[in-house]
Amino acid sequence: MTPTVFDCETSTVREINVALRALPSGSSATILNPKGRHNMAVGMIKDLNITFEGSVGHYVGGLCDGINIKVNGFCGWAAGENLMNGTIRVTGNASERVGATAHGGTIIVEGDASTRAGISLKGGSIAIAGDIGDFAMFMAQAGILLVGGNVGEALGDSLYEAVIYVAGTVKSLGADARYEDITESDVSKIALLCETAGFTHIDPNNVKRIGSAKQLYNFNALKEQKY
Amino acid sequence: MCGIIGLHLLDSELEPQLGHFVTAMLTQMSDRGPDSAGIAIYGDVVDQGLLKYSCRSDDRNFDWISLAAKCGTRLVRHGEGVVLTGVPGLQSQIEAHDVSIISTGVAVEVFKDVGAPISVLERFDIESRVGYQGVGHTRLATESAITTDGSHPFSTHADLCVVHNGSFSNYFSVKRDLEALGEKFLTENDTEVAARLLGYEMSHGRDLGDALKVLQKTLDGFYTLLCATQNEFAIARDSVSCKPAVIAVHDRYVAMSSEYRALAELPDIDKAKVFEPAPNEIHVWTR
Numbered sequence: 001m002t003p004t005v006f007d008c009e010t011s012t013v014r015e016i017n018v019a020l021r022a023l024p025s026g027s028s029a030t031i032l033n034p035k036g037r038h039n040m041a042v043g044m045i046k047d048l049n050i051t052f053e054g055s056v057g058h059y060v061g062g063l064c065d066g067i068n069i070k071v072n073g074f075c076g077w078a079a080g081e082n083l084m085n086g087t088i089r090v091t092g093n094a095s096e097r098v099g100a101t102a103h104g105g106t107i108i109v110e111g112d113a114s115t116r117a118g119i120s121l122k123g124g125s126i127a128i129a130g131d132i133g134d135f136a137m138f139m140a141q142a143g144i145l146l147v148g149g150n151v152g153e154a155l156g157d158s159l160y161e162a163v164i165y166v167a168g169t170v171k172s173l174g175a176d177a178r179y180e181d182i183t184e185s186d187v188s189k190i191a192l193l194c195e196t197a198g199f200t201h202i203d204p205n206n207v208k209r210i211g212s213a214k215q216l217y218n219f220n221a222l223k224e225q226k227y
Numbered sequence: 228m229c230g231i232i233g234l235h236l237l238d239s240e241l242e243p244q245l246g247h248f249v250t251a252m253l254t255q256m257s258d259r260g261p262d263s264a265g266i267a268i269y270g271d272v273v274d275q276g277l278l279k280y281s282c283r284s285d286d287r288n289f290d291w292i293s294l295a296a297k298c299g300t301r302l303v304r305h306g307e308g309v310v311l312t313g314v315p316g317l318q319s320q321i322e323a324h325d326v327s328i329i330s331t332g333v334a335v336e337v338f339k340d341v342g343a344p345i346s347v348l349e350r351f352d353i354e355s356r357v358g359y360q361g362v363g364h365t366r367l368a369t370e371s372a373i374t375t376d377g378s379h380p381f382s383t384h385a386d387l388c389v390v391h392n393g394s395f396s397n398y399f400s401v402k403r404d405l406e407a408l409g410e411k412f413l414t415e416n417d418t419e420v421a422a423r424l425l426g427y428e429m430s431h432g433r434d435l436g437d438a439l440k441v442l443q444k445t446l447d448g449f450y451t452l453l454c455a456t457q458n459e460f461a462i463a464r465d466s467v468s469c470k471p472a473v474i475a476v477h478d479r480y481v482a483m484s485s486e487y488r489a490l491a492e493l494p495d496i497d498k499a500k501v502f503e504p505a506p507n508e509i510h511v512w513t514r
Contacts, residue, residue: 035488035491035492036255036486036487036488036489036490036491037488038486038488054491054497055487055491055496055501056487057486057487057488058486073497073501074473074487074501074502076471076473076486076487077471092501093501093502093503095471095473095487095503096468096471096503111502112502114502114503114505115468115503115505115506133503133505133506134468134505134506152505152506153506
């Protein structure tokens with residue numbers, strides 16, 4: 001089926017989002033000249049295939065369920081924020097908070113991602129081909145982050161049940177995050193995610209696993225008691 | 228909020244279009260800062276022994292021609308903007324006529340005012356400006372009143388200009404320290420403190436990058452800062468980086484803004500490396 005074409009030069013973001021929502025399930029759409037506009041393709045709850053020909057602004061694909069989005073360019077803050085299910089692929093670099101609070105689906109960044117990637121992740125997978133910045137996966141509760149490159153400061157601070165895989169170096173771990181032994185099940189999960197993402201530069205057997213030490217799960221009233 | 232933009236041209240063929248690009252970029256940032264706006268244009272470097280003074284008066288019918296004659300300066304108008312060119316040391320003579328000097332330098336000219344950014348751009352005819360470097364700001368005031376003097380860019384020392392998105396928390400104590408060192412403040416604004424701190428450090432031998440390192444140690448708060456001198460173009464972020472910043476590096480230019488949409492119309496932007504700088508990072512380009 002030929003994709004429906006929208007042009008941000010002639011339609012507003014709201015007009016395009018309303019028209020996208022009206023398309024039948026399984027439809028494809030191409031969006032021209034996004035030029036960094038915010039809130040593109042937010043709140044789509046069907047299986048649409050949407051391609052952005054250019055860079056987008058904040059919150060692309062936020063609150064979606066079942067969507068398949070490709071951004072041919074850079075994306076602003078919080079791509080795929082609160083994604084429920086579906087796939088978002090960014091071919092350039094991503095700004096802050098990619099995949100923040102996502103519950104499911106897969107978010108793939110072919111370049112680097114900035115600070116706070118996967119903050120408060122609640123499920124699903126995030127795969128970053130390159131490097132990521134500081135504070136990634138802060139308070140992430142469930143799901144996976146895979147990083148092909150290097151990671152900044154305070155990775156996985158106050159982590160819950162989410163798991164982080166890093167192929168490169170880690171500047172520092174956050175409070176309660178720790179390195180753990182990699183299992184066969186991890187290796188197969190990484191291999192599957194690499195295959196989905198199309199990443200060939202990561203050796204699934206040669207990746208660091210970071211999980212929660214679970215020392216912050218309960219308040220320890222007796223810790224460092226002086227009396 | 229506040230919006231910031233900057234363009235540092237590497238290819239001189241783009242210089243005739245500097246004003247056009249700066250206008251398009253700042254217009255995109257209008258809704259981040261609807262209170263007031265300001266622009267610094269670097270170009271048209273004056274001969275040795277001369278200095279450009281960007282001036283303004285609250286009196287719309289001010290007689291600039293006779294002021295220029297009295298001070299022995301050349302007068303150039305850019306819309307409502309006024310640039311006097313003359314020998315160094317004319318500040319007090321110019322200010323004696325109830326005129327504010329917004330910037331001095333061999334390359335920089337600063338234009339700023341309250342009002343919608345689009346109208347400020349028009350008032351100073353920025354679209355037609357030629358130059359090698361431009362810096363712009365749209366302001367949503369937080370730390371001081373909405374006045375022309377409180378608008379950005381702050382150009383406190385020769386050829387320096389600073390625009391800021393964020394706010395500093397300890398700026399009163401830093402201001403006191405700088406006052407003790409001889410800096411004289413013109414506003415209650417926090418960004419003026421940052422500009423004077425950078426200017427003070429640079430007048431004591433540091434380059435812009437090192438002066439920004441001192442700023443990161445001295446000033447507490449949240450900020451994305453874009454600073455420029457005659458030859459330098461620099462971006463600095465605080466350690467938490469909750470204020471946005473996007474950088475585009477292309478063979479023909481380096482551009483920076485609060486949001487990507489301000490960069491979208493730059494030539495060949497799809498071929499530029501576009502990224503968000505990391506917390507605490509300082510990026511400096513020197514021509």
